Amino acid sequence: MRNEILTRAKRIVIKIGSSLIASRATGLRPEQIERLADEIAALKASGRDILLVSSGAIISGIKKLALKEYPKSLPVKQAAAAVGQSRLIWAYEKAFERMGIHVAQILLTHQDLADRRRFLNARYTLTALIGFGIIPIINENDTVSVEEIRVGDNDTLASEVAHLVDADMLIILSDVDGLYTEDPRKNPSATLIDLIPEITEDIERRAGVSSTFEGTGGMATKIRAAKKVGGYGVPTLIINGERAGLLPHVLAGGPGGSLFLARERRLTSRKHWIAFTLRSRGHLRLDQGAVDALITRGKSLLASGIVDVTGDFDAGDPVSCLDPDGKEIAKGLVNFPSDLLDRIKGLKTQDISRQIGRQEYEEVIHRDDLVIL
Ligand code: GLU
Numbered sequence: 001m002r003n004e005i006l007t008r009a010k011r012i013v014i015k016i017g018s019s020l021i022a023s024r025a026t027g028l029r030p031e032q033i034e035r036l037a038d039e040i041a042a043l044k045a046s047g048r049d050i051l052l053v054s055s056g057a058i059i060s061g062i063k064k065l066a067l068k069e070y071p072k073s074l075p076v077k078q079a080a081a082a083v084g085q086s087r088l089i090w091a092y093e094k095a096f097e098r099m100g101i102h103v104a105q106i107l108l109t110h111q112d113l114a115d116r117r118r119f120l121n122a123r124y125t126l127t128a129l130i131g132f133g134i135i136p137i138i139n140e141n142d143t144v145s146v147e148e149i150r151v152g153d154n155d156t157l158a159s160e161v162a163h164l165v166d167a168d169m170l171i172i173l174s175d176v177d178g179l180y181t182e183d184p185r186k187n188p189s190a191t192l193i194d195l196i197p198e199i200t201e202d203i204e205r206r207a208g209v210s211s212t213f214e215g216t217g218g219m220a221t222k223i224r225a226a227k228k229v230g231g232y233g234v235p236t237l238i239i240n241g242e243r244a245g246l247l248p249h250v251l252a253g254g255p256g257g258s259l260f261l262a263r264e265r266r267l268t269s270r271k272h273w274i275a276f277t278l279r280s281r282g283h284l285r286l287d288q289g290a291v292d293a294l295i296t297r298g299k300s301l302l303a304s305g306i307v308d309v310t311g312d313f314d315a316g317d318p319v320s321c322l323d324p325d326g327k328e329i330a331k332g333l334v335n336f337p338s339d340l341l342d343r344i345k346g347l348k349t350q351d352i353s354r355q356i357g358r359q360e361y362e363e364v365i366h367r368d369d370l371v372i373l
Pocket of ligand 1: 139140
């Protein structure tokens with residue numbers, strides 16, 4: 001199973017973490033970028049389509065601006081990202097040029113992905129670039145990203161890109177070997193898990209508490225990224241990018257890294273986008289009857305099953321549905337704004353028009369706009 005996935009994946013998104021290609025002391029590490037470029041070019045030569053999501057802009061900018069410490073203020077951080085991004089892409093440009101491969105720079109924010117038209121547009125552009133044999137190199141557009149429109153971290157960005165381009169696999173190159181049974185620094189008998197069939201709550205909890213599983217980045221965001229793309233049928237490999245030759249070795253079927261399998265029943269692109277790209281603007285707490293109707297009977301959400309409405313949202317916005325215990329069970333695009341929904345919650349469909357005078361929709365969230373999580 002593992003070998004088949006690794007050897008057959010054709011379109012691959014590879015995330016390269018800052019710590020692999022840059023350090024605070026030296027700035028970018030061109031020799032590392034060259035070594036990774038060699039390995040990636042070989043994968044491309046074997047017929048795979050490669051897209052990179054690379055961090056390292058801010059750390060490279062810090063060095064270029066000769067800042068003494070990591071910037072605290074947002075404008076300085078964004079300035080560092082701006083000067084660092086050009087150096088970063090230049091380093092890749094030079095490294096890949098040695099093999100006659102062209103690269104392209106793509107900078108994205110959450111806003112680009114949350115707007116369905118821009119999302120599709122980005123998809124077509126990336127597909128066109130791949131058609132030209134170019135390696136797209138993607139990063140967050142840090143220079144214009146404020147909190148509300150940020151993706152936030154490049155593990156998450158890479159998972160969204162994998163969905164965007166309909167990848168066969170996401171690879172997260174990091175400075176750890178993968179997921180261990182226990183914290184290897186505390187317990188020397190801990191072993192690397194080479195195949196994770198399902199991301200259970202236990203796996204998530206393990207990654208969540210053990211920030212010591214690795215030096216930087218955190219295993220939690222990587223597991224979350226794997227879970228996200230897994231819902232779209234894309235498996236994730238977490239592998240140590242510091243070890244020369246390991247990446248091609250593992251993709252040829254050799255041991256190394258941790259492979260997280262994907263769910264078999266993949267969501268449609270639009271449902272995946274609702275579930276994993278959009279951010280909820282509010283919460284609807286449901287009664288058990290509504291939870292059962294949604295989960296086991298595949299029904300639309302009606303007002304009668306809603307107990308409580310929180311948040312300030314408009315019709316068409318994404319909202320989360322919670323079970324009576326407060327656990328998120330579904331997400332969807334709501335047909336009513338929050339103030340109106342607050343007035344009709346709990347009402348039977350036939351009583352709604354009496355309450356609000358008109359009724360465009362019977363469903364609060366139509367099943368076509370609803371994703372069970
Ligand atoms: N976009 C940031 C950078 O290029 C890195 C974000 C991350 O590593 O998660 O510096």
